[in-house]
Amino acid sequence: MAVYTHLGAEVLAGLVAEFDVGELTSVKGIAEGISNSNWLVETTGKDGAGARFILTMYEYRIEVGDLPFFLSLLDHLSARGCPVPRTIHDRQGNLYRLLDGKAVALIEFLPGVSVSAPTPGQAQAVGRALAQMQLAAADFAGVRENAMGRAEWQRLAQECGPDGLAEIDPGFAELVSRELPAVLAGWPEGLPRGTIHADLFPDNVLMLGAQVTGLIDFYFACTDLFAYDLAVTHAAWCFSNDGKHFDPALSSALIAGYEEVRPLSDAERSALPLLARGAALRFALTRAWDWVNTPADALVTRKDPVAFARRLEFYADPANATVFAAT
Amino acid sequence: MAVYTHLGAEVLAGLVAEFDVGELTSVKGIAEGISNSNWLVETTGKDGAGARFILTMYEYRIEVGDLPFFLSLLDHLSARGCPVPRTIHDRQGNLYRLLDGKAVALIEFLPGVSVSAPTPGQAQAVGRALAQMQLAAADFAGVRENAMGRAEWQRLAQECGPDGLAEIDPGFAELVSRELPAVLAGWPEGLPRGTIHADLFPDNVLMLGAQVTGLIDFYFACTDLFAYDLAVTHAAWCFSNDGKHFDPALSSALIAGYEEVRPLSDAERSALPLLARGAALRFALTRAWDWVNTPADALVTRKDPVAFARRLEFYADPANATVFAAT
Numbered sequence: 174m175a176v177y178t179h180l181g182a183e184v185l186a187g188l189v190a191e192f193d194v195g196e197l198t199s200v201k202g203i204a205e206g207i208s209n210s211n212w213l214v215e216t217t218g219k220d221g222a223g224a225r226f227i228l229t230m231y232e233y234r235i236e237v238g239d240l241p242f243f244l245s246l247l248d249h250l251s252a253r254g255c256p257v258p259r260t261i262h263d264r265q266g267n268l269y270r271l272l273d274g275k276a277v278a279l280i281e282f283l284p285g286v287s288v289s290a291p292t293p294g295q296a297q298a299v300g301r302a303l304a305q306m307q308l309a310a311a312d313f314a315g316v317r318e319n320a321m322g323r324a325e326w327q328r329l330a331q332e333c334g335p336d337g338l339a340e341i342d343p344g345f346a347e348l349v350s351r352e353l354p355a356v357l358a359g360w361p362e363g364l365p366r367g368t369i370h371a372d373l374f375p376d377n378v379l380m381l382g383a384q385v386t387g388l389i390d391f392y393f394a395c396t397d398l399f400a401y402d403l404a405v406t407h408a409a410w411c412f413s414n415d416g417k418h419f420d421p422a423l424s425s426a427l428i429a430g431y432e433e434v435r436p437l438s439d440a441e442r443s444a445l446p447l448l449a450r451g452a453a454l455r456f457a458l459t460r461a462w463d464w465v466n467t468p469a470d471a472l473v474t475r476k477d478p479v480a481f482a483r484r485l486e487f488y489a490d491p492a493n494a495t496v497f498a499a500t
Numbered sequence: 501m502a503v504y505t506h507l508g509a510e511v512l513a514g515l516v517a518e519f520d521v522g523e524l525t526s527v528k529g530i531a532e533g534i535s536n537s538n539w540l541v542e543t544t545g546k547d548g549a550g551a552r553f554i555l556t557m558y559e560y561r562i563e564v565g566d567l568p569f570f571l572s573l574l575d576h577l578s579a580r581g582c583p584v585p586r587t588i589h590d591r592q593g594n595l596y597r598l599l600d601g602k603a604v605a606l607i608e609f610l611p612g613v614s615v616s617a618p619t620p621g622q623a624q625a626v627g628r629a630l631a632q633m634q635l636a637a638a639d640f641a642g643v644r645e646n647a648m649g650r651a652e653w654q655r656l657a658q659e660c661g662p663d664g665l666a667e668i669d670p671g672f673a674e675l676v677s678r679e680l681p682a683v684l685a686g687w688p689e690g691l692p693r694g695t696i697h698a699d700l701f702p703d704n705v706l707m708l709g710a711q712v713t714g715l716i717d718f719y720f721a722c723t724d725l726f727a728y729d730l731a732v733t734h735a736a737w738c739f740s741n742d743g744k745h746f747d748p749a750l751s752s753a754l755i756a757g758y759e760e761v762r763p764l765s766d767a768e769r770s771a772l773p774l775l776a777r778g779a780a781l782r783f784a785l786t787r788a789w790d791w792v793n794t795p796a797d798a799l800v801t802r803k804d805p806v807a808f809a810r811r812l813e814f815y816a817d818p819a820n821a822t823v824f825a826a827t
Contacts, residue, residue: 181616198611198708201540202531213528213540215611284525284542289508381525 178210178230178275185214185228188272191263192279194226195219203227208234208392213282225282226261230275235392237269237276242315243391244268244278246368250388251281253309256302256379257388258283285379285386293426294383296410300430302385303373303406307399308435310368319371319395321455323357329458337465342479349458352489356451361398361444369402370394374409400441403431404448408456408484416483424496445497449488457481505537505557505602512541512555515599518590519606521553522546530554535561535719540609552609553588557602562719564596564603569642570718571595571605573695578608580636583629583706583714585610612706612713620753621710623737627757629712630700630733634726635762637695646698646722648782650684656785664792669806676785679816683778688725688771696729697721701736727768730758731775735783735811743810751823772824776815784808 180188186197195217203211210230218224231237245268250257258281260268269278288295330338330349338346370377372393379387411424431437437445460478487493507515513524522544530538537557545551558564572595577584585608587595596605615622657665657676665673697704699720706714738751758764764772787805814820 182613183615183617185613197613199706200613201528203540204529204531213530286509286512286524286527288510290510379526 178232178273180212180230180272184272185212188228188270188277189214189216189279191270192261193219193264194224194261194279195221198223200228208232214279227258227280227282228277229280230272230277232275239317239392240269240276240278242317243394246310246313246315246391246394247280249313249315250306250309255306255309255388256283256385257306257391283379283387283389285381287376287378288380289375291375291410291423292383293422295380296423297426297430297433298380298383298385299373299378299406299410300403300427300432301434302378302388303370303402304431304434306370306388307367307402313368315368317395319393319397321371321393321459322395322397323360323451323455326353326451326454326458327357329462333458333461333465338461341461341464342482345457345461345479345482348482348485348489349454352450352454352485356447356454359447360451361440361447364398364400364441364444365438366396366398368394369397369399371397371402371405373402373406398444398448399435400437400444401448401452403428403437404445404452405455407445407449408452408481408488412480412484412487414480415477416480416487419487419493419496421496425500428497429500442497442499446488446491446494449497450485453481453485453488457485505559505600507539507557507599511599512539515555515597515604516541516543516606518597519588520546520591521551521588521606522548525550527555535559541606554585554607554609555604556607557599557604558596559602566644566719567596567603567605569644570721573637573640573642573718573721574607576640576642577633577636577715582633582636583610583712584633584718585714585716610706610714610716612708614703614705615707616702618702618737618750619710620749622707623750624753624757624760625707625710625712626700626705626733626737627730627754627759628761629705629715630697630729631758631761633697633715634694634729640695642695644722646720646724648698648720648786649722649724650687650778650782653680653778653781653785654684656789660785660788660792665788668788668791669809672784672788672806672809675809675812675816676781679777679781679812683774683781686774687778688767688774691725691727691768691771692765693723693725695721696724696726698724698729698732700729700733725771725775726762727764727771728775728779730755730764731772731779732782734772734776735779735808735815739807739811739814741807742804743807743814746814746820746823748823752827755824756827769824769826773815773818773821776824777812780808780812780815784812 185200189197199215201213203213205211212228214226214228216224244260247257247260251259261279269276335346377390457478460476464478512527516524526542528540530540532538539555541553541555543551571587574584574587578586588606596603662673704717738747784805787803791805
């Protein structure tokens with residue numbers, strides 16, 4: 174939650190002039206993004222009627238080499254009718270530019286708000302949108318390994334160390350030492366793969382009522398199991414923020430919405446309990462790593478790893494595997 | 501530079517419904533404001549054509565008792581054609597509401613960007629806009645003492661202490677101990693008074709080219725000397741950010757613009773060198789106080805007091821009094 178870089182209005186006006194979007198009329202730094210600085214930019218628009226964009230400067234963690242994958246994926250999905258913001262290409266056709274040595278991209282602004290307390294109708298719409306996105310990406314040529322996939326989890330756990338994990342929560346180290354090998358050993362082979370969002374939290378979905386108006390923040394998008402993407406979304410949408418309360422109505426609605434568009438195979442459905450343990454482990458471990466490695470006084474608010482340790486405990490309980498059973 | 505409070509979309513939608521502005525369609529926390537949290541809010545608008553607003557939550561320093569002064573001043577000035585954002589009243593006519601126990605106001609969005617490197621044409625336009633604002637407020641009924649006026653400076657200097665000041669810069673304590681009594685003793689009596697902005701930095705002016713499209717952030721507005729307001733604006737606009745370089749072209753243009761609308765009396769003109777020392781002292785001391793009292797790791801970026809100590813040294817040099825001489 175920060176704007177890391179100050180950009181003067183004159184510099185921004187010069188940048189905007191590199192795109193065929195009219196002249197800069199307003200710019201506000203927005204308090205979103207952990208790895209990026211973001212500005213809400215307004216211009217006169219091509220036709221003088223005004224237009225809005227998100228200008229993103231990639232500050233941390235994102236490899237510039239990955240930007241063509243992320244930004245052309247937006248174009249690909251948008252062209253296929255997914256509610257995804259287009260990348261605005263500059264006058265030379267570039268997907269991104271360099272400013273002060275940092276990569277910046279201009280991205281379409283989409284209306285909608287991120288819900289804090291989703292309804293089942295909203296969860297169902299998100300399930301549908303996720304499946305539509307996966308199908309629309311079927312002919313996307315880009316390939317990107319999941320940089321936060323299971324190969325990373327072992328490293329994250331080791332770097333936190335049992336003491337680091339225990340400091341966050343007394344039972345955390347034991348939970349990880351039990352779950353991590355089990356999830357890695359049980360990881361399913363041969364399930365359908367393709368381009369996935371891999372981070373579809375409510376923050377990354379814009380909605381108007383029960384309509385999804387935007388899927389955003391594709392900076393973890395990668396090539397991985399479709400059902401794992403659903404598992405991540407399940408972990409992100411079907412619990413109270415603190416992970417203490419599972420909401421079965423949201424869970425059913427999310428899965429039903431997904432299956433309206435892309436029915437799960439039997440193998441995927443059977444794998445979901447384990448994939449959900451993996452999803453919870455992924456966010457528990459990345460958050461734990463951030464917790465251990467981010468100074469408490471940093472500009473960025475650290476997200477609570479324990480909220481995902483609780484989800485992991487939920488998914489690890491065999492009695493709860495029924496939430497993924499066919500209805 | 502922060503959003504201090506998280507407001508869920510549902511809470512914001514409920515808040516927006518208390519105003520006759522249509523339905524919430526987008527909200528972005530914006531990275532502006534030191535004492536406030538601010539959101540750029542979009543709605544369907546009364547007529548369905550869309551409308552934008554700034555939602556401000558008053559977090560620190562601002563007395564709720566002062567809000568009627570600030571917010572009705574915006575209405576007063578806007579009604580008189582000043583480029584000032586109107587306060588949107590709620591359906592019951594209230595200027596502000598309470599949300600989670602904090603005061604929030606919905607304020608008109610104005611286009612324009614804050615310039616970093618003003619041109620003389622822009623400085624002249626700002627001088628004009630300042631004088632127009634002062635004149636337009638002539639029949640404004642509100643009165644508010646300058647809470648950052650000279651009565652405060654002694655207290656701020658004492659609370660920083662000579663050691664606190666010397667820690668910021670070796671010559672700072674001596675500069676303040678010499679200038680503060682001199683400025684207080686020389687403070688002019690009987691100059692024209694009225695409602696002033698008192699904080700018209702480039703950040704608080706929105707421009708499109710050389711046109712002023714917005715004067716914003718009236719949270720230091722008060723009843724004080726008109727010429728002191730010009731002196732503050734002079735200190736804010738006519739130097740490089742670090743205070744090392746004075747720009748005579750900006751200075752002449754600013755004063756000329758002001759005098760196009762409101763010619764200075766001889767007494768005001770003679771007082772300007774001292775008022776400018778006061779203005780530089782005010783920001784040097786408030787920034788020094790913040791510097792001493794804000795942890796280095798706070799969310800808020802501390803502003804450099806030395807940049808205004810340098811301006812104070814400039815204004816304190818009698819040879820530089822000529823910058824305020826009639827041309």
